Amino acid sequence: MNRTRRLSTAAAILAALTLTVGLSACSGGDDGADGELKDSYTVATDTSFVPFEFKDGGEYVGFDIDLINAIADEAGFTIDLKTTNFDGIIPGMQTGTFDMAIAGISITDERAKKIDYSDPYYQSGLRIGVPVDNTDINSVDDLAGKNIATRLGSTSADYIKKNIDGATPKEYKQLDQAYLSVANGSTDAVLYDAPNVAYYIKTKGEDSLKMVGDLLQAEDYGIAIAKGQPELVEAVDAALKSLKDDGTYDKLFEKWFGEKPQN
Structure with a gap:
């Protein structure tokens, strides 16, 4: 009698374990x-x-x-x-x-x-944007000691800090703010991803900004x-x-x- 009870209990435990494993295998879904x-x-x-x-x-x-x-x-x-x-x-x-x-x-x-x-x-790089009437900034070398607009948390902000002597990166959460800061004279130039600088000038900033210098720091997205x-x-x-x-x-x-x- 006791042996029968032990066998029944063992069988019940085994069945419960089997059911648990089966449910685990079926769970997950999305x-x-x-x-x-x-x-x-x-x-x-x-x-x-x-x-x-x-x-x-x-x-x-x-x-x-x-x-x-x-x-x-x-x-x-x-x-x-x-x-x-x-x-x-x-x-x-x-x-x-x-x-x-x-x-x-x-x-x-x-x-x-x-x-x-x-x-x-996508293969990209960095480009410089300056006011259309600016004649002093023609390359990255001319950015030394300048206030440069860029995007908060971007690789261009790191580039400014590491590669441009005496320059101060002015980091903006929204890119439009960065471009507008150059147009209104709050900063001297913008440095950011080449396709975005080109697109902004083409669509919104043709009368206020221009690109100068070479493509900098080729990088992949x-x-x-x-x-x-x-x-x-x-x-x-x-x-x-x-x-x-x-x-x-x-x-x-x-x-x-x-x-x-x-x-």
Whole structure:
């Protein structure tokens, strides 16, 4: 009698354990199991980096927005787009608020300690913008000792601090503020990502700003991915390669920059 009870108890425990394992294997859903893609990811972006991402008529548009949507479609997941200031993107990824980010984020060794990156998707660099009537600043050497507008938390701010003697970076959360500070004389020049400087001058600042000097510090943009998601890095890289191979990437590039990519 006692032996029968012991056997029954053991069987009940085994059945409970089996049920628990089965439920664990079936759980996860949208969260995804280890090594598997989730159904949806939260993607951070900024809204003031034309033509990569900006708000137009209540809608978020731009090269980065089109690209991340195409990558998501190709990889088979959906995205929940969230906007934040540029300097809040990496901290948000570190705390788990965002899974990914696309916002013209330059690939650097320092950032790679905190986040992972996709393969590069855009080659950029830094350019100088000055008032149209300025004749004193013609190259990076002429920026020594000047007040230089740039974006808060950007690689251009680091460049100013490390490479331009006596210069003071004036960092702004919104890029329009940086450009306007040059136009109204609050700063001497703006130093920022080449495509954004060119686009701003072409669309808004043609009468107030001009570009001078050579392209500085060639750098690549990558899609930022929160650490610990190698399956997502692999999926994004594979999707990006497919979009380049089938011509989709070239079409998006030409749509936003008016020409096909050079490389």
